[in-house]
Amino acid sequence: MPSSRFNAFTDYGIGIGLRIPHYQHILEKKPVVDWFEIISENYMVDAGRPLHVLDQILEQYRVVQHGVSLYFGNADRPNRDHLRKLKRLVKRTGTPWLSDHLCWGSVDGRYTHDLLPMPYTWEAVETTAANIREVRDFLEVPLAVENVSSYAEFHMSEMSEWEFLNEVVERADCGILLDVNNIYVSSKNHGFDPQRYIDAVPADRVAQIHVAGHSKFEKYILDTHDHPVLDPVWKLYGRAIARVGRTATLLEWDDRIPSFDDVHREALKASHFLPHEAVAA
Amino acid sequence: MKPSPPSRLVDLQALMARAVMRPLRSDEGMQREWMDGSATAKVAEQFIKPNDRLDSFQRLEIYNQQYWWRLLGNFAEDFRGLRAVLGDAQFDKLAVAYLENCGSSSWTLRNLGNRLEQFVRERPELAAPHTSLVIDMVRVEWARTIAFDEAEKQPLLPEDVRDIPPQLLRLGLQPYLVLLELRHPVDKLLGKLKRQGEIETASLSNAVSSGRPRRRGRLAARPQTKPIYLAVHRQNFSVYYKRLEAEAYRLLCAVRAGVSLEHACVVACEATIDAPEVIACKMKSWFAEWMSFGWLTKPAGVDPR
Numbered sequence: 001m002p003s004s005r006f007n008a009f010t011d012y013g014i015g016i017g018l019r020i021p022h023y024q025h026i027l028e029k030k031p032v033v034d035w036f037e038i039i040s041e042n043y044m045v046d047a048g049r050p051l052h053v054l055d056q057i058l059e060q061y062r063v064v065q066h067g068v069s070l071y072f073g074n075a076d077r078p079n080r081d082h083l084r085k086l087k088r089l090v091k092r093t094g095t096p097w098l099s100d101h102l103c104w105g106s107v108d109g110r111y112t113h114d115l116l117p118m119p120y121t122w123e124a125v126e127t128t129a130a131n132i133r134e135v136r137d138f139l140e141v142p143l144a145v146e147n148v149s150s151y152a153e154f155h156m157s158e159m160s161e162w163e164f165l166n167e168v169v170e171r172a173d174c175g176i177l178l179d180v181n182n183i184y185v186s187s188k189n190h191g192f193d194p195q196r197y198i199d200a201v202p203a204d205r206v207a208q209i210h211v212a213g214h215s216k217f218e219k220y221i222l223d224t225h226d227h228p229v230l231d232p233v234w235k236l237y238g239r240a241i242a243r244v245g246r247t248a249t250l251l252e253w254d255d256r257i258p259s260f261d262d263v264h265r266e267a268l269k270a271s272h273f274l275p276h277e278a279v280a281a
Numbered sequence: 282m283k284p285s286p287p288s289r290l291v292d293l294q295a296l297m298a299r300a301v302m303r304p305l306r307s308d309e310g311m312q313r314e315w316m317d318g319s320a321t322a323k324v325a326e327q328f329i330k331p332n333d334r335l336d337s338f339q340r341l342e343i344y345n346q347q348y349w350w351r352l353l354g355n356f357a358e359d360f361r362g363l364r365a366v367l368g369d370a371q372f373d374k375l376a377v378a379y380l381e382n383c384g385s386s387s388w389t390l391r392n393l394g395n396r397l398e399q400f401v402r403e404r405p406e407l408a409a410p411h412t413s414l415v416i417d418m419v420r421v422e423w424a425r426t427i428a429f430d431e432a433e434k435q436p437l438l439p440e441d442v443r444d445i446p447p448q449l450l451r452l453g454l455q456p457y458l459v460l461l462e463l464r465h466p467v468d469k470l471l472g473k474l475k476r477q478g479e480i481e482t483a484s485l486s487n488a489v490s491s492g493r494p495r496r497r498g499r500l501a502a503r504p505q506t507k508p509i510y511l512a513v514h515r516q517n518f519s520v521y522y523k524r525l526e527a528e529a530y531r532l533l534c535a536v537r538a539g540v541s542l543e544h545a546c547v548v549a550c551e552a553t554i555d556a557p558e559v560i561a562c563k564m565k566s567w568f569a570e571w572m573s574f575g576w577l578t579k580p581a582g583v584d585p586r
Contacts, residue, residue, distance in 0.1 A: 041389050047457065048430035049518035069388040075291035082388045107298040111385040112348050116297065124290050152340040153330045155286070156293065191332060219334040220343065 002246045006142050006175025006207035008096035012062065012248035013274075016267045019253070022260040023053050033264065035062040037250045038093070041069055044085045051092075058093060064208070064248075065095040066177075069111070070135060072145060072168075073104035073118045073128045083138045090141055097142040097207055099177040102128070102165060117150035120157035120164035129171035136174060144175035144207040149185040149214075149223035161186065162200040175207035178244075180236040181229065181252075185214050185221045194236055203244040211237055211270060212252040226255035228266050238273040246274050286327040293328060300324070300341055301348045302384060304377050309349075311342035352380050355390045359426065360397070362418045362471050365500040366411055375407045391430070394423050414465045414502060421467045421522075424459035424513035428520045431457035436575035447543035453580035454537045459513040460530060464504040468511055468522040474500060516574065528553050528560060529567050539580060 003009045015035035018026075025031070036057060043054050057063060067086070070078065090098060103115040118124050136143045147165055159167070169176055178201060180194075187194035211234070213227030229237075229251070241247065251267035287293035300321070303312055315321045325337035332340070356376050357364055364372040383396045398419045401408050408415035433455060442450055510530035512523045525533070528549045535545035546564065553560050571577050 044389065045391070045430035046432035048433075048515065050430060052518050075289075075294050079388065104294055106388075107294050109386050110298065110302070111388060112298060112301055113351055113385060113390055114301070114344060114347055116294075116301070116344065119290065119293055121290065127290055151343040152337075153332075154293065154328055155330055156288065156328065189332070219339070222343075 004175070004204065004207065006097065006144055006205055007248060008142055010096045010248070011246075012064070012096075012208075014267050014270050015062075015064070015248065015250045016263055017066075017250065017252050017254065018057060018063070019257055021257050022263070025260040027053070027056055029260075030060060031260065031264065033061060035064060035248070037064050037066045037252075040065045040067040040086060040089055040098070043093075044089050054093070063093045063095060064250075065090065065093055065098045066146075066250075067098065067100035068115070069105065069113070070100040071105040072100065072102060072131045072135070073116075073124060074106060074131065075104070075127060076106070076108070078131055078135050078138075080138075083135065087139050090139055095141060097144055097175065098139060099144040099146055099175075099208060101148050102145045102168065103148045115148045117148065117152055117154075118164065119154040120159045120161060122158060122167075125164060125167045125171060128168050132168070132172035132174050136172070142175060142207070143172075144177040145169060145172075146177035146179050146210065147182050147186075148179075149182040149189075149221075151189055151220055151222075153190055160192070161190075162197045166200065166202060169202070169205050174205075176201060176205045177208045177210060178206050178240060179210035179212070180240050181210065181212040181214055181233045182223060184230075184233050184236055185223045188221045195239060198236060198240050198243060201240075201243075206240075206244040206247055208248045208250060209237065209240060209244075210250050210252055211267075224255060225252045229269070234269065234273070237270065241273045241275070249274075296324075296328060297341075297344070301344045302381075303345065304381050305346060305349050309346065311338065311345045349377075349380075352385065352390075352393065353377070355393055356380065359394050360419065360422050362422050362467065362474055362500070363415060365470070365474050366414055366418050367408065368499050371407075375401075378404065378407055391426060394419070394426065398423065411501075413504060414467075417463045417465045417467045418470070420461055420463070421471065421511070421513065424461060425520050427459050428457050428513045428515045433457060433515075433575075434578040437572065437577040437579060439572070441579060447546070448541055450542040451539060451580050452536050452542060453578040454533065455514070455576050455578060457515045458533075458576050460525075460533055460537070461511045461513065462530065463509040463511055465502045466505065466509060467502070468509075468524070470500045470502055471522075512576075514574065514576065526563070528555070528563070532564070532567070533571075533576075536577075 003011050013034035015037055016033060018036040018038045038054065043050050045051060101115045103118060105112050105114055105116055118128065132143060132145060145168065147161065165176065183194045183197045187197065211229045212225045213229055215222045215224040215227065249270045251263065253263050257263065287296050306312055311321060313321055315324045322338040325341045329337040329340050331337050353376055367375060379397055379400050383400060385393055398416060401412065401416055401419055405412040434453070437452065510525040510527055512525055514521055514523065532545055532549035535548040550560055555563065
């Protein structure tokens with residue numbers, strides 16, 4: 001949604017991910033960008049260059065935090081040491097909302113550093129929603145959960161992915177970071193209609209949207225974030241915007257990263273789909 | 282033991298984590314045999330659905346490969362010097378053994394190598410015949426991680442300690458400062474590696490490929506007759522190495538241990554061959570330099586007195 005309690009009633013436009021190869025360009029040229037998304041874990045350190053750069057960025061730009069290791073879907077409860085460090089960063093950035101993934105990734109303190117797919121069960125709904133509520137209450141900032149790309153499905157699942165997402169966000173009363181590229185990738189890997197997924201998502205909970213590129217292999221598609229956004233994903237993005245309205249949109253480009261201008265130009269293609277265009281160019 | 286099909290979330294996650302973290306075959310595929318000798322394909326079929334293009338084994342294999350390629354890629358970036366010492370094949374063997382045994386116990390990959398020194402000491406055969414050099418290299422490369430982003434305390438100001446007599450004065454050191462006693466000139470080796478153009482290739486992508494850059498030739502160094510004392514530290518957000526005289530190293534170690542400044546000076550000079558007036562002059566210049574670097578701090582939570 002354009003502005004809701006899930007994105008702290010903000011009205012952000014089109015942003016890009018803050019990445020190391022672009023640091024110098026951004027700090028020297030100070031390009032006009034509506035907002036940057038940072039990977040929280042890259043700045044959850046005590047000192048040094050990462051925080052020095054971040055502080056300079058914060059002086060000039062709006063920043064939203066996106067995480068990769070909260071693992072809301074873990075059977076284990078959230079790690080309090082992790083949350084304390086994350087909260088310190090939240091206070092530093094003033095992020096209006098914070099996102100992480102609807103996935104699991106560690107067992108008994110051993111980390112995979114991957115975004116592993118959930119079994120879509122009622123037990124997992126309850127566990128995941130409880131973890132999200134605990135994290136939100138600790139961090140005291142609106143949360144949005146992102147649907148992940150997946151390459152496997154489980155026999156024990158009791159519902160579709162979008163039904164699972166909807167049940168979790170309703171029970172946790174949190175927002176959604178709708179990744180339309182991930183929907184596309186998973187739809188090809190699992191053989192469902194991506195438009196059906198888009199149509200099923202509760203529009204009033206969508207706090208932010210991700211777009212990205214992916215890689216096609218012979219028998220599956222991998223979410224690689226190393227290409228421009230492909231046309232079918234833009235098409236899905238258009239459908240999502242038509243449903244949810246003008247929403248903060250972020251292009252992810254994490255590998256084989258081209259110049260800042262190339263990434264920003266790709267991100268701004270999203271403006272063609274946004275109503276009442278008022279986008280920083 | 283052959284697992285039964287998981288029915289609870291905790292069981293599914295435990296089973297899948299075991300599968301994902303098992304080392305790959307030499308051709309980088311998933312192991313065909315499960316831990317109990319049964320077929321991994323049968324285990325995968327118990328909890329993962331096939332589709333019209335991939336069977337359960339192949340779908341699980343994608344996650345198994347992603348796990349190893351991601352961790353090995355990060356490990357290789359953090360320990361480029363180690364890789365240059367061991368060569369690609371032995372480095373890969375050590376990396377897989379370390380990650381299989383220790384894995385990652387932190388939410389951040391930054392800490393991936395925090396138990397490597399201990400692991401190499403426990404499994405020296407994995408680094409043979411370069412074990413001693415490998416341990417020095419691992420210590421320096423882990424120290425680089427500490428120096429890069431560890432906390433920085435308020436540096437000590439002269440007025441903080443001006444009126445405190447040395448027998449009462451206690452100081453601290455910056456958390457990012459690492460002091461090492463080495464047998465090999467690892468700082469020189471890493472300088473050589475940097476000049477050879479070994480570049481960092483950071484990737485944030487959640488999906489990774491197996492291709493890690495390979496390098497030709499190995500870095501080698503003979504053990505030195507005298508120990509090398511090295512400070513690994515941070516200045517203006519960059520990591521530097523600084524060689525120290527033995528007395529300076531001992532002095533800093535004693536300061537970090539929390540003894541009084543007077544006692545630290547005594548400890549530092551126990552084995553010196555310098556005349557008292559010479560070592561006194563050196564100490565004066567060392568302290569001036571360390572103050573200029575901001576290495577000295579108040580000790581944690583206590584008045585310097």
